Amino acid sequence: xxxxxxLLLLMAVGLLVQGCAFSRGTLGDDIGSEAVAxxxxxxxxKAEMLALLGAPDRLLQVNGRDVFQYYRYDAKVGSLLLIIxxxxxxxxxxxxxFVILNREGIVEDIILSKRTDGLEFRFWPFGE
Amino acid sequence: xxxxxxxxxxxxxxxxxxxxxxxxxxVRITLNTTLTQDDVAFIIPGQTTLxxxxxxxxxxxxxxxxxxxxxxTYRFLDMKYARVNFGWLLKPWSPVxxxxxxxxxxxxxxxFELLCDSNWVVxxxxxxxxxxxxxxxxxxx
Numbered sequence: 001x002x003x004x005x006x007l008l009l010l011m012a013v014g015l016l017v018q019g020c021a022f023s024r025g026t027l028g029d030d031i032g033s034e035a036v037a038x039x040x041x042x043x044x045x046k047a048e049m050l051a052l053l054g055a056p057d058r059l060l061q062v063n064g065r066d067v068f069q070y071y072r073y074d075a076k077v078g079s080l081l082l083i084i085x086x087x088x089x090x091x092x093x094x095x096x097x098f099v100i101l102n103r104e105g106i107v108e109d110i111i112l113s114k115r116t117d118g119l120e121f122r123f124w125p126f127g128e
Numbered sequence: 129x130x131x132x133x134x135x136x137x138x139x140x141x142x143x144x145x146x147x148x149x150x151x152x153x154x155v156r157i158t159l160n161t162t163l164t165q166d167d168v169a170f171i172i173p174g175q176t177t178l179x180x181x182x183x184x185x186x187x188x189x190x191x192x193x194x195x196x197x198x199x200x201t202y203r204f205l206d207m208k209y210a211r212v213n214f215g216w217l218l219k220p221w222s223p224v225x226x227x228x229x230x231x232x233x234x235x236x237x238x239x240f241e242l243l244c245d246s247n248w249v250v251x252x253x254x255x256x257x258x259x260x261x262x263x264x265x266x267x268x269x
Contacts, residue, residue, distance in 0.1 A: 060192065060193070063198050063246055063248075067191060069190075069191075085154070086152070086154070087154050089155075089157075089158075092157070097187070098187060111187045112187065115160065115161070115186060125154050
């Protein structure tokens with residue numbers, strides 16, 4: 001009886017769950033922690049910084065200073081494909097690095113946050 | 129084997145629910161983690177610096193200059209999409225693939241903006257609040 005029930009349950013799940021899908025998309029290269037760690041406030045020059053990180057994605061002028069912005073986007077998509085209803089959840093997060101240079105071209109401040117570290121594949125679209 | 133009515137009713141309910149929700153899609157797209165008023169309650173205009181904010185909330189998505197100082201913006205997106213295809217109801221009896229689709233998308237674009245003075249001290253803060261409205265409602269009319 002238990003075997004029959006298990007088989008029926010397995011069949012029901014097999015019939016209802018058509019499949020699931022995992023997809024991932026990224027924009028930009030990973031911002032290397034080692035390269036960021038090599039940048040020292042008050043000493044690293046613009047040329048050294050460019051050698052470490054390459055050209056910025058955006059160049060801003062803020063508060064009389066040059067700000068170099070580097071970013072990377074990561075998207076993870078989980079889809080649960082049932083026969084009669086499909087659930088999908090797209091989760092997108094970004095890593096951003098801002099390097100603030102003073103008028104002499106020396107790094108004044110570095111701001112980095114890696115939001116993509118905690119990015120997970122999710123299927124359930126409801127709730128938070 | 130005869131099933132008792134107490135078991136038939138839940139099965140029947142499940143079957144009816146399945147048939148009525150035939151051909152449904154529920155999709156959600158989120159960009160970054162949504163900030164709430166509680167998350168930003170620690171910011172005191174005139175005292176809190178941008179560095180304090182970054183320590184707690186991470187880097188902003190953009191930093192721009194304005195005549196009155198620097199504007200830091202944290203952006204979020206919460207898009208909800210629901211779709212029902214009633215044409216699926218006719219599929220078993222139709223030689224063609226009929227479609228009768230209703231769908232609705234709620235695009236919630238939100239941002240938290242900070243205005244800082246030349247010393248990076250926060251002077252103003254505000255949410256944009258263009259929230260997505262009803263939750264997964266496919267009815268477009």
